[in-house]
Amino acid sequence: MKNINLVLLFIFVFVVLILVSLTGNRGKNRKTPSLQRELITQAGVCPPFFLYDEDGNIIDPVHNVNAEKPYSPKQTCGKCHDYNKITEGFHFQQGKDEIATGTYAERYQWVSTPGNYGGNWCSPAPLYSYLSKKSNTSVKEMDMTSFTFITNGCGTCHPGGGSLEYDREGFRYDKHMDSLKYTAGGENNFDGDYFQAHWNRSGVIEADCNLCHLPEYDYKTRNEHLTKFNFRWMATVGSGLAMVEGSVKDTVDLKVKYNIAKFGADGKVSMHLVREPRNETCLNCHSKPQWKKRGASFTEYTDVHIARGIKCVDCHVAGSMATDKRIKGKEVHQFGKGDDPSGRVRDDLDNTIRTCNDCHTTGYLNAPIAKHLWLPDLHLDKLSCQTCHIPERKVKSALVQVSDVFNPGTKISPPPKYIWTFYDQNMNYWNHYGELSMFTAKDQPTDPFIPRYAKYKGQIFPVNAVHSAWPAIYTEGQKGLHQPNMKDIYGMWMAHKKDRSKYPELAKITDNNSDTIPEVNTPEEVDAFINSVTACMADIGYDLTGKRIVWVNNDRMYLNGKEYKILEKETWESSPYASVYKYSHDVFPAKAGLGTNGCTDCHSFRSDMFYAQIVKYPFSDDGNLLMEPQYKRLNMSGFMVGLSAFREQVVKSFLYPAIIFLLIVIILSLAAYESRKNTYFIINSKLLLIVYGLLISGLAFVYLKPDVNSYVLPDRPVLDSNHFFITFLAIIAGAYTWARMKKEYPSGSMIIKMQALFLILSVVSGLFMMIKFDLIYQIVRIAYTIFDLSIVLSILTSIIYFINDQFNKLNPEAK
Numbered sequence: 001m002k003n004i005n006l007v008l009l010f011i012f013v014f015v016v017l018i019l020v021s022l023t024g025n026r027g028k029n030r031k032t033p034s035l036q037r038e039l040i041t042q043a044g045v046c047p048p049f050f051l052y053d054e055d056g057n058i059i060d061p062v063h064n065v066n067a068e069k070p071y072s073p074k075q076t077c078g079k080c081h082d083y084n085k086i087t088e089g090f091h092f093q094q095g096k097d098e099i100a101t102g103t104y105a106e107r108y109q110w111v112s113t114p115g116n117y118g119g120n121w122c123s124p125a126p127l128y129s130y131l132s133k134k135s136n137t138s139v140k141e142m143d144m145t146s147f148t149f150i151t152n153g154c155g156t157c158h159p160g161g162g163s164l165e166y167d168r169e170g171f172r173y174d175k176h177m178d179s180l181k182y183t184a185g186g187e188n189n190f191d192g193d194y195f196q197a198h199w200n201r202s203g204v205i206e207a208d209c210n211l212c213h214l215p216e217y218d219y220k221t222r223n224e225h226l227t228k229f230n231f232r233w234m235a236t237v238g239s240g241l242a243m244v245e246g247s248v249k250d251t252v253d254l255k256v257k258y259n260i261a262k263f264g265a266d267g268k269v270s271m272h273l274v275r276e277p278r279n280e281t282c283l284n285c286h287s288k289p290q291w292k293k294r295g296a297s298f299t300e301y302t303d304v305h306i307a308r309g310i311k312c313v314d315c316h317v318a319g320s321m322a323t324d325k326r327i328k329g330k331e332v333h334q335f336g337k338g339d340d341p342s343g344r345v346r347d348d349l350d351n352t353i354r355t356c357n358d359c360h361t362t363g364y365l366n367a368p369i370a371k372h373l374w375l376p377d378l379h380l381d382k383l384s385c386q387t388c389h390i391p392e393r394k395v396k397s398a399l400v401q402v403s404d405v406f407n408p409g410t411k412i413s414p415p416p417k418y419i420w421t422f423y424d425q426n427m428n429y430w431n432h433y434g435e436l437s438m439f440t441a442k443d444q445p446t447d448p449f450i451p452r453y454a455k456y457k458g459q460i461f462p463v464n465a466v467h468s469a470w471p472a473i474y475t476e477g478q479k480g481l482h483q484p485n486m487k488d489i490y491g492m493w494m495a496h497k498k499d500r501s502k503y504p505e506l507a508k509i510t511d512n513n514s515d516t517i518p519e520v521n522t523p524e525e526v527d528a529f530i531n532s533v534t535a536c537m538a539d540i541g542y543d544l545t546g547k548r549i550v551w552v553n554n555d556r557m558y559l560n561g562k563e564y565k566i567l568e569k570e571t572w573e574s575s576p577y578a579s580v581y582k583y584s585h586d587v588f589p590a591k592a593g594l595g596t597n598g599c600t601d602c603h604s605f606r607s608d609m610f611y612a613q614i615v616k617y618p619f620s621d622d623g624n625l626l627m628e629p630q631y632k633r634l635n636m637s638g639f640m641v642g643l644s645a646f647r648e649q650v651v652k653s654f655l656y657p658a659i660i661f662l663l664i665v666i667i668l669s670l671a672a673y674e675s676r677k678n679t680y681f682i683i684n685s686k687l688l689l690i691v692y693g694l695l696i697s698g699l700a701f702v703y704l705k706p707d708v709n710s711y712v713l714p715d716r717p718v719l720d721s722n723h724f725f726i727t728f729l730a731i732i733a734g735a736y737t738w739a740r741m742k743k744e745y746p747s748g749s750m751i752i753k754m755q756a757l758f759l760i761l762s763v764v765s766g767l768f769m770m771i772k773f774d775l776i777y778q779i780v781r782i783a784y785t786i787f788d789l790s791i792v793l794s795i796l797t798s799i800i801y802f803i804n805d806q807f808n809k810l811n812p813e814a815k
Helices: 002-023 073-077 102-107 146-151 173-179 209-213 219-227 231-238 279-294 356-360 377-382 385-389 415-419 432-438 486-498 504-508 523-539 638-678 685-704 706-712 716-721 723-744 750-769 774-810
Strands: 242-247 252-258 400-402 421-423 452-456 459-465 467-475 547-553 556-558 564-566 580-582 613-617 626-629
Touching: 073 209, 146 219, 209 231, 219 231, 231 242, 231 252, 279 432, 356 385, 377 459, 385 459, 415 486, 452 580, 467 523, 486 504, 486 523, 504 523, 523 547, 638 685, 638 716, 638 723, 638 774, 685 706, 685 774, 716 723, 723 750, 723 774, 750 774
Parallel strands: 400 467
Antiparallel strands: 242 252, 400 421, 452 459, 459 580, 467 547, 547 556, 556 564, 613 626
16 A cells, blocks of 8 residues: 555656656747748849939939929929828828827826827926917917927937828818918917918928938938928938038028039939938937936846847837837838837837847847746736836936926026936936937946836836926816926026016025935925916916916925925826826846846845835925825735745845755764664764754854855855755655654654644645635735745754654653
8 A cells, every 4th residue: 555655646746857857948949930031122222313303303413404403302202202101100290190198198298199299298297389270360379389299309300291291181281371371480370380480481390201211321410401491402411412502590591502422324313221210310309308207228248139230120129120010010100119108109109129039048149048947936027127127226317307497507508407407316416418419329437237126907017107397287176187387486596697586485495415416395485386387377478377386396286385295206207297108218138137036036024126225306395305205106905015025135044054954964964873783983962062053053053144154055046046855855754754753652742743734834825825816815925935944943843853763762761
């Protein structure tokens, strides 16, 4: 009977090991997606082609045909390519083809779309210029127009098409302005698309294909012509096809002089056009904003992917290279995008980007297969890849943007941005726009910091959750808030700086925390600021009937210095009116990620992952920070976080040496048995006591001296990665101990019952650890600690039993 039970046990263990081996490999076979060649233009490259003007006429400067006209990208490239399909892409539309909805529209009373055009612009938080409504009755109701959307700076990065070509009713600006008989620079019925616009003279900005597909594109010269309102000429000078003199803005006639060397004898051009834009092309627009938002560098030093030669479009795929049906198709220019908490444009295309899993579980583009066999599935479910693989940032980003004081910095342009004051991740004042005027991305100062974390849609991400403070317009009974015009608040401060009798209460706003930067924080300063803005709005004739000026500090809306209301916000937000940016670029090599030092990289009482003190409010009444532990921002229980830290930092720190000690005790027990049986050497109680004293002292020395520890024993990552096998051996040792105790003490004893309890707890909790079920998620988390704790207690019981047994064998009468 005993033999049958032994055979059955062997079969059971064998089957379990087979199942583990079959299910243990989380990786997939290497796989390269096949490219559908029919989705790519058959020629592969652009052949020599004629240029065409806006009316579809050939431009041939070699034969002096229409040589005085700028070329039209729409007419020229559109001869072979589907211009309308291409310009449906969100890079061209930037929200124009969408309507703001949901919580976003309820919060921001001034937004009309979820994109850069009509949305919350590219600043992390208010105040900023916003798009005026289409229909208005007075200039006092207006801010930015479709025309000034371009001239305020957005046109420098916009590739054209979309809102730079067509108005909100779908008409081409320049043609429709003539048909409406509007006047260049006139009030034009306070139309948000045509107020003080010059479309009929400047022309529109068509989608400029060469801006992305011509590596030698001249952005600087293009944008110089943008400031002159020379919109229809920008593509011509940017492509290097001609020199253009004159200025629409200054009413100087424009003259085009084509570079004949660019043309063949037949009048056609053959340009260096590439199918996939280079990284430098993407970074021409994305580099500077990403510095402010995320501290992104995009260098070989800071990003392992760029160091390996990966291109932006390898991940941000589009058209023929896309795998997601939502963006796949010939000449479809909807680039793969992620899901940023504050990125609301084309949310229907979220997560069309090539993800980490797409490459690192298949080996695509020779990416190393990431298996993480040692890591419990719970982590892969709850953590984003970026959480562990972006453990640090090299360059600072803006943690706080306040729009209530006058920035004392220098070289800030344009001047209205002086009402923006930024603080970095360590809450040090940062003259960001001053640095932008002096530095390129290659000059970014090194200012490393540890990211903060937020839970978004069930996963933890490293993020920059921006804090904000700004003046708002509150209407009783209405959802959300409005903002005063940025230029008016700037004007208020400039008036006060020139004449202290203007808005005199602003003088009460001073520096309260000795960082040399004034801040609004005390009740007196809050009242002074609200009163000053209220007076300013009255001076410009803004109707505040049924409305009032408030000061908003994160989620606190101050009606006055002592009274405030709490505004609803998401757990991942610092403020309902400030952006939350995920960190996804500047990824570290795998061996530099969290976990390379073991589980205590995150699960310890000194870990930044859960216990770092982060900013809750940038300024309290005394100007100092109000902080909170990171786990609260993650909406996690302090008890559960503490339990995991206790397990990894305390329990496991005892578990591993205890197992080693148990193995040595078992070896000594076997040696003592053999010695008694064959009399190899004499062992007595005193000698055994000395041996165990030296053993305990040696283990303590090894574990208390990290350099000796790492030299003599496996390091913590090795132990953590083999945790399953180590604890499996511990359970077997515990079961063996229990069986021996049961044999020696048939009548039972307390120690036998305790060992049985510890073994049962370890097995049951171990089974819970394998369960994925949201309803018992918290129980599963507790099970991890119960498992390790029960293993430790079982090991201690075994150690006590074996040592006691050894002494009893030496002194039978003492038993």
